[in-house]
Amino acid sequence: MRVAHEILEHNAGAESLAIIGVVTRGVNLARRIAGIIEDIEGIKVPVGLMDISLYRDDVHSKLDQPIIQRTEILFDVVDRNVILIDDVLFTGRTIRAALNQINDFGRPRSIQLAVLVDRGHRELPIKADYVGINIPTAHTDRVVLEVAETEGADRVYVIRGALEDEDSVSLARGKEGKK
Amino acid sequence: MSRLSSRHLLGLEGTSRQDIEAILETADTFREVLDRTIKKVPTLRGITVVNLFYEPSTRTRISFELAEKRLSADTVSFSPSTSSVKKGESLRDTLQNIEAMKIDMVVVRHSSPGVPYFLTRFSDANIINAGDGAHEHPTQALLDMHTIYKKYGKLDGLRVVLIGDAAHSRVLRSNIWGLKTMGASVAICGPATLLPYEVEKFGCDIYTNLDEALDGADVVNVMRIQLERQHAGLFPSQREYTRLFGVNKDRLKRLRRNYTIMHPGPINRGVEITSDVADGAKSVILDQVTNGQAVRMAVLYLLRGRDDEGGVS
Numbered sequence: 001m002r003v004a005h006e007i008l009e010h011n012a013g014a015e016s017l018a019i020i021g022v023v024t025r026g027v028n029l030a031r032r033i034a035g036i037i038e039d040i041e042g043i044k045v046p047v048g049l050m051d052i053s054l055y056r057d058d059v060h061s062k063l064d065q066p067i068i069q070r071t072e073i074l075f076d077v078v079d080r081n082v083i084l085i086d087d088v089l090f091t092g093r094t095i096r097a098a099l100n101q102i103n104d105f106g107r108p109r110s111i112q113l114a115v116l117v118d119r120g121h122r123e124l125p126i127k128a129d130y131v132g133i134n135i136p137t138a139h140t141d142r143v144v145l146e147v148a149e150t151e152g153a154d155r156v157y158v159i160r161g162a163l164e165d166e167d168s169v170s171l172a173r174g175k176e177g178k179k
Numbered sequence: 180m181s182r183l184s185s186r187h188l189l190g191l192e193g194t195s196r197q198d199i200e201a202i203l204e205t206a207d208t209f210r211e212v213l214d215r216t217i218k219k220v221p222t223l224r225g226i227t228v229v230n231l232f233y234e235p236s237t238r239t240r241i242s243f244e245l246a247e248k249r250l251s252a253d254t255v256s257f258s259p260s261t262s263s264v265k266k267g268e269s270l271r272d273t274l275q276n277i278e279a280m281k282i283d284m285v286v287v288r289h290s291s292p293g294v295p296y297f298l299t300r301f302s303d304a305n306i307i308n309a310g311d312g313a314h315e316h317p318t319q320a321l322l323d324m325h326t327i328y329k330k331y332g333k334l335d336g337l338r339v340v341l342i343g344d345a346a347h348s349r350v351l352r353s354n355i356w357g358l359k360t361m362g363a364s365v366a367i368c369g370p371a372t373l374l375p376y377e378v379e380k381f382g383c384d385i386y387t388n389l390d391e392a393l394d395g396a397d398v399v400n401v402m403r404i405q406l407e408r409q410h411a412g413l414f415p416s417q418r419e420y421t422r423l424f425g426v427n428k429d430r431l432k433r434l435r436r437n438y439t440i441m442h443p444g445p446i447n448r449g450v451e452i453t454s455d456v457a458d459g460a461k462s463v464i465l466d467q468v469t470n471g472q473a474v475r476m477a478v479l480y481l482l483r484g485r486d487d488e489g490g491v492s
Binding site: 072 | 205207208211212215216217219220221222480
């Protein structure tokens, strides 16, 4: 709610806005923020969704090949103030990929970044314009976001040391999480 | 699960349903990229793909080249008429020399069946079969399947009739393997002289009467009569072939209402298909060409996901 107000304040209304959510959680958040903006301003802001897999910079590293999902931006981004929305901001590499992809769709007037959680540990010079909550974490912690649309409730978990031991993620869910 | 179980795409015979599904689903994503203003993604940046086309080709070669460029790969195209093949260099030597230049993937078309498999024996590159003799043409069949899937939302249970030269058509053979794996009911129709020895082993319905074959079909995929492979006189004349096996407007009445006309191209207009059918409202021939690029992008992307040890890179 607060982020939606901040976006409207910063852009002097919703006229020029377009919202793009990074799949999958970012899309839920994008739709919600668009809904709140519509309630406040009475303007339906176009919402797109974006999978950044094809723009990753780790194609040659030993990672699982991602299952690519759909990118759906059915509006012209040219001359719009695009609000890019992701759930958790960590290294900044996802956002770097998303920025490149948006530019392939056209040249927006501006791109602003909104995230629900900023957990730090940036590897690129990227900073969010709108942040829901700042959560200090260790590099090995994992932040898991659940949203009402898919998990039935809005929750944010920090699982300590989870990136050292991937199996602990499923066990820890619901036990040591904190809102 | 999007990775493929093989490092190469040599044919659809034996290719699993999971692998085919992964390619068709991934192609859907790349289809969207083709509708963008900038039809290019950086996914295969730094990857070098060599297109070895020992046989003439227009759409397959251009389609692969564009697919590679749209994935930001570096591409080199090779044609034997302007290479050392003219001086008698063997296929193996040609490829080993090219591979010594640090390439990652090879797209190969050759008039001899088995050449793509042969190349895998001494090359570390990912090999993609772009047509080997009368054996297989897997990406064409995959794009045919993708086109059908886009229209009906399924392949399971559809009745697909493949008309043409089952003995020589690699497109037809790849289509048979792929469609059957995906659960479609496949029928072949053509002159008895163009049905291969032990044709029943394909496990398809076999027809030598086109009208019977078309009864209740959902999809009609008309293959080109390969005049360049017809020196043996396997049918008396083009006119007779057209009369008995040419798809025309009158014959379409036998199909299901929501039927689809396909042709892998190039079309011999007025021979295997009339122009009004080829250009008609139910024809998806040009969609096939567009989808071909998306499918080839998907194949390149998915194959490049595997490293030399069979793991994922």
